[in-house]
Amino acid sequence: MKRDGRPGGDGSDDPRLRRQAAVALVLLGLVTLAVALFSTPWGVLTGGAPDPARDFSGQQIARSQAFDAAATLPSYLSLGLTIIVAGVLVATPFGAIVLGRLRGPWWLRVILGVVVITALAEVIRWPLGMWVETLLRDYGLSTQDWAGWAADRLKNIGVETFLLALMLLALVALARKFRRWWIPAAMGAFALTVVASFVYPVVFEPLFNDFTSMQQGPLRTNLLAMAERDGVPVEDVLVADASRRTTALNAYVSGFGATRRIVVYDTLLKAPQSEVELVVAHELGHAKYNDVLYGTLIGALGAALGAILLYLLIGPMRRRAGVTSITDPRAVGVVMGLMTLGGLILGPAQNVISRHIEARADVHALDLTKDPVTFIAMQKRLAVTNISDLSPDAVEYVLYASHPSSPQRIAMARAWAKLNGVPVP
Secondary structure, three states: OOOOOOOOOOOOOOHHHHHHHHHHHHHHHHHHHHHHHHHOOOOOOOOOOOOHHHHOOHHHHHHHHHHHHHHHHHHHHHHHHHHHHHHHHHHOOHHHHHHOOOOOOHHHHHHHHHHHHHHHHHHHHHHHHHHHHHHHHHOOOEOOOHHHHHHHHHHHHHHHHHHHHHHHHHHHHHHHHOOOOHHHHHHHHHHHHHHHHHHHHHHOHHHOOOEEEOOOOHHHHHHHHHHHHHOOOOOOEEEEOHHHOEOOOOEEEEOOHHHOEEEEEHHHHHOOHHHHHHHHHHHHHHHHOOHHHHHHHHHHHHHHHHHHHHHHHHHHHHHHHOOOOOOOHHHHHHHHHHHHHHHHHHHHHHHHHHHHHHHHHHHHHHHHHOOHHHHHHHHHHHHHHHOOOOOOOHHHHHHHOOOOOHHHHHHHHHHHHHHOOOOOO
16 A cells, blocks of 8 residues: 555466465365365265156146246346356446546545445346245245335345455455455454354344234144254244245244244245244254354355455456555445356355255155154145246256246155155055
């Protein structure tokens, strides 16, 4: 940094500092890989070849295929636009030219830069979002009007913009102060990811749904008794008012420690109680194996890796992007582009890990309930109601599938029944 405080060298061109960062990147990468390999249940029980025709009618399979065909084009267009926008920000001076018009102190220009780049990207993607929403309505999956849809989308954009602006403010501030800014940046990225995991369920999730404790009754009593029998401390079982947005069925576990809670969509409560209990048994599996905690740890290590990798990439990229260094507020565009591309590249690996974790939670639900018949009935209900892709092609499976397909999960349940001496459904 120059003595007068103007943006100057950030150390990313110093060969000695780059070697140090490269060594740290390799070492931290090995640690991250070890944690991922250790915490991922690679040997989860699997079934034979999935056969959708065994459990789903021809009409159900045709509807799934029609919905998938209708959603494929906007999905791939969205992916393509995301890559193009990120590529333009990284490989051209477009971002620097646009953000060069901003005025004010560096910190204000960083914040405004995040807002401007995000707004430009969302303007491009907004019509695709409307296209997808129209499809969801046509297939009965969305219950929102356009005002509600726009409000939810804008809230989501606002949360992402706030967190991104906070992250980049800290990053630029560190780069202006330290030549080895990748060290405090990596530590800060790790800490921010962990804090966000604690805070998000309590602060941000209520922006999108209202949560109420499940009312007293046989279902709540059975769920809490099942959690106690499973040895899983649960703060509460909450019901989300998802029906104001969708007809889809879902449940999830979020947070850990004092913020851990199991959330059930109110749409799921229309299912038979035994099926709701099986869904929650699956979520108890996530809590039992501390999946949120391990996911947060891997995410935090990945964020730290990203900070170091950014240090190594910003030097070669800054000239092409038309900025002096990462301390230049105009560099917000190229940083956002690199982060987007990094997320896309890591997506398939994250999906592989997620599918194994979800499969383990399925096995846990079967071990806990010993009821493969209801498990299969529940999977069929979820697949039909949510119009799940019953036979995803290889590309879509790699890019988007964070869960095994419904036929795969059903085949696993039959394998579990055979292994445990239970009549095969």
